[in-house]
Amino acid sequence: MWRGLAHAVIVRSEVMSRAIDVMHMGRDRVICAHEIDGLIVDPGPTTGLDTLLEGLGGVEPRALLLTHIHLDHAGGSGKLVERFPELTVYVHERGAPHLVDPEQLLGSARQLYGEDMDRLWGEVVPVPERNVRALAGGETIEGDLRVEYTPGHASHHVTYLSQSTGEAFVGDVAGVRIPPVDHVLPPTPPPDIDLEAWEKSLRTLERLGPRALCLTHFGRVEDVEGHIARVREGLARQGERSRAHGEEAFVQAVEADIRAAAGGDEEMAERFRQAAPPNQLYLGLERYWRKRAEEEGAAVGEGQGLRAPATRP
Numbered sequence: 001m002w003r004g005l006a007h008a009v010i011v012r013s014e015v016m017s018r019a020i021d022v023m024h025m026g027r028d029r030v031i032c033a034h035e036i037d038g039l040i041v042d043p044g045p046t047t048g049l050d051t052l053l054e055g056l057g058g059v060e061p062r063a064l065l066l067t068h069i070h071l072d073h074a075g076g077s078g079k080l081v082e083r084f085p086e087l088t089v090y091v092h093e094r095g096a097p098h099l100v101d102p103e104q105l106l107g108s109a110r111q112l113y114g115e116d117m118d119r120l121w122g123e124v125v126p127v128p129e130r131n132v133r134a135l136a137g138g139e140t141i142e143g144d145l146r147v148e149y150t151p152g153h154a155s156h157h158v159t160y161l162s163q164s165t166g167e168a169f170v171g172d173v174a175g176v177r178i179p180p181v182d183h184v185l186p187p188t189p190p191p192d193i194d195l196e197a198w199e200k201s202l203r204t205l206e207r208l209g210p211r212a213l214c215l216t217h218f219g220r221v222e223d224v225e226g227h228i229a230r231v232r233e234g235l236a237r238q239g240e241r242s243r244a245h246g247e248e249a250f251v252q253a254v255e256a257d258i259r260a261a262a263g264g265d266e267e268m269a270e271r272f273r274q275a276a277p278p279n280q281l282y283l284g285l286e287r288y289w290r291k292r293a294e295e296e297g298a299a300v301g302e303g304q305g306l307r308a309p310a311t312r313p
């Protein structure tokens, strides 16, 4: 009797998530939102909101759980709050100010996307401060979701682990992988790629021991160990390439990887490029190495009582 009751309780609490493909720019398998009983992890950009709402099929969203504030993950947040004024928006404390006042975020996105901004992401409006719940990492929210701080891709990135289902909502920390292809392309755009922090975040994921990883780009991965190993390999490969080569050679090498993974399926290759434009992957890593060299130069300078010139390794 007791066992049966306990079993029933466990089953009731295990609400698995579902992925809603927001069909970015009309293409499937580029960006998805994950819905868990009215909670939405990363709603995606404004341009995908109609598709998201259609996918929700009348389920009224209760809260948005943002892994980070990049426009492909969270650009539609303000617009959703306009529509559902009671919506709670969870975000890391370092990202919160940029939701309330998105000017700086839009400025750096405009540098990357230029003319394509509106076409790709649509209108981005502020999230009212009263809707925002800032996170530090270490909290449990909505009764079940453990928040882990997972920087590396972005300095304000968090992962949400469902303690009842073992699903980890990992945003971009576990890279881009388009099913059914196994290839993992780590997204390394500017401005705050940090390879050491990213490695620590991968260890955090391993320590959590999730049953599945739920990626924004794209969907659910059950081979958690194998997948994380591929993220790690991808980061090492891209890090080395960006250090050793200029942009052109880097982009060519990433393109060759994408084409090999896609196996002649040009539409599949386009999904990878749309989720993680190869030239942006270079720019983020180039900036990382430059910042690191400057920091090391400053440290050496302090040690010698003079400022050493910052050189790129």
Ligand SMILES: [Zn+2]
Pocket (backbone or CB within 6 Å): 068, 070, 073, 153, 154, 172, 187
């Ligand atoms: Zn991102």
